[in-house]
Amino acid sequence: MAYLELKNVNKYYAGVAAVHDFSLDIEKGSLVSFLGPSGCGKTTTLRMIAGFEQLDSGTIRLDGNDIVPVPPNRRDIGMVFQSYALFPNMTVRENVAFGLEMKKTPKAEIKKHVDNVLEMVRLQDTAKRFPHQLSGGQQQRIALARALAVQPRVLLLDEPLSALDAEVRVVLRGEIRRIQSELAITTVYVTHDQEEALSISDKVVVMNKGLIEQVGAPEEIYRAPNTRFVATFIGTANQFLGKTSGKNMVVCNNVELFTNSLTDFKTDQPVVVLVRPENIQVQAEQSRQKGWNSIHGEVETITFHGAITRLGVNVNGQRVVADITVANTQPVSLNQKLWLQFPPEACQVMVVEE
Template sequence: MAFLELQELSKSFGRTRAVERLSLEVEQGEFLTLLGPSGCGKTTILRLVAGFEQADAGRILLDGEEITTRPANRRPMGMVFQSYALFPHMTAEQNVAFGLRLRRLSPTLIHRRCEELLALVGLADRAHNYPHQLSGGQQQRVALARALAVEPKVLLLDEPLSALDAAVRVTLREEIRRIQQQLGMTVIYVTHDQEEALAISDRIAVMARGRLEQLGAPEEIYRRPRTVFVAGFVGASTRLPARLERAADGHCRLGEILLRVPPQPELSDGAAVLLVVRPELVTLQQLEEADGVAVDRSQSQEQENLLTGIVELRTFLGAVTRFRVRADGGQLFTVDLPGLQARTLVPGQRVLLAFPPEACLVLPYGESEA
């Protein structure tokens, strides 16, 4: 049995179905992230777990015990919000001490525990500062220490970094992960930022419209998205509607071209599919105006899919440069190249696009999604 179990949880607000029959298991010591666009129900799930909302249907079990209707103050949860929510008239130490005071621990014990926690979040020297004397990132560290003070069984973090600037966000997310691993905490983390989710989580639950789309380790979610939604929401990609031809030995038709893809024994010939290719799995080679594909097809790359096209846009992203390439068949490709390879390619340049069959993810694609 999992440490925390959500069984068929549903919650509506009037006509809005915020959460629909969600089942999810979280292991002890696991860092699980709820990832999805605004309004997909992430916060509602967290509030149901915390006890701030009551489910319309379904059950919540913690450590084998049903807590579905237990009031929030009797659930062993700690929560951190986007908006720090510190008490403005209390110092960092007093904020952290708040929950401990309610428990009537001795002042010496409280003081020692606060010192430990402030040291844990890197604020040992800020114990006597008030929130307005702290930066956003520091205030969020205090909020984290305050949530940890009562030794919750589950820590719930609702977009805790989204009010911070990019650099602080990255530092603090690494800190949160370090602390979680050091303490072996069970964490449910909410974000709409896919990069953050990929970086910080043991597993990610991708949500859409109140439902679970896919649950898996970050690499699995990125490399093997199972739905068109997940492929589009997590990571950049080229996504092209195509039709399977000779599905069992791995071919699919993209306009005039027959591409090689991994064999699709489960799908039938003629099935509409979405072809997903990650930008780092495509290479570009400069072509002179007169060059044809024939030259390259005769080379050792015959296993690769080859298309000609023209560079439309070049965006420098630091570690890689991202290109938008219009294939001659009209399809748009997104391609990432590391520095040196990217240097000579500019908009207007004719190029040869190449990607191996294994780079192609093939997803069933309902006509309604087209």
């Protein structure tokens, strides 16, 4: 049995489902991310676990016990907020000690605990300062330390890095992952940033419009998206709309694509073919590898991203994006005609609901 278990959880606001039939098992000691655009219900779900929102139906079990009737202050669940939510009237030490004081921990023990967690977030020397004297990143580390000090059964993080600079974000997410693994604390992490979710999670839950789109390990979510939403929300994907034709061919408006076996599809079924830009090879000459797709186009845009350069290529009126690295490609110029080549395995075919 999973440590934290959500079963058929529903939440409505004014009759509209904010979270619909949400069921999920979270293993002890793992870090699970809820990822989705704003309004997808990820924060609402997190707040229901914390006890700040009531469920309309369903159950939430923690270590086998139903926690829905338990008020938030007795759930033993720590939370870190996007706005840090440090207590402005207390010093860093008082903030971190607050939860332990509520538990009536002896003074000497409180001091030891506080020193420990402050060391864990590497901010021992700020203990006597007030929150407003710290940078955003430091404040969020203190908020993390404060939540961890009481040794909660579950740690919830609600977009903890959204208010921070890009650089601090990357450092801090690594820190969060390091501390989480060290303590082996069961953690739920809410974010709208796919890179963040993919880089630190054991498991990613992609949500959209109150529904779970897909649950899986980061690689799985990226390589084998279940739905068109997941494919386009996580990373970038070229979309070719067309109809199946034969055993391994999709006829689109402007190109014909070879795909892996289409035995799961009916003939003439409307489908979408998804191809990630990094799976496309760019060639000046057509040097067809056996069975590969090879489509002709003209370069319309060139965007430099550092490690890669992203090309926007016009293929019979459709914009196709392809990524090239400096190392393995010859320089490309605007309006150049070239060939885009990719293997059938790079094509993911999905049914289009009409």
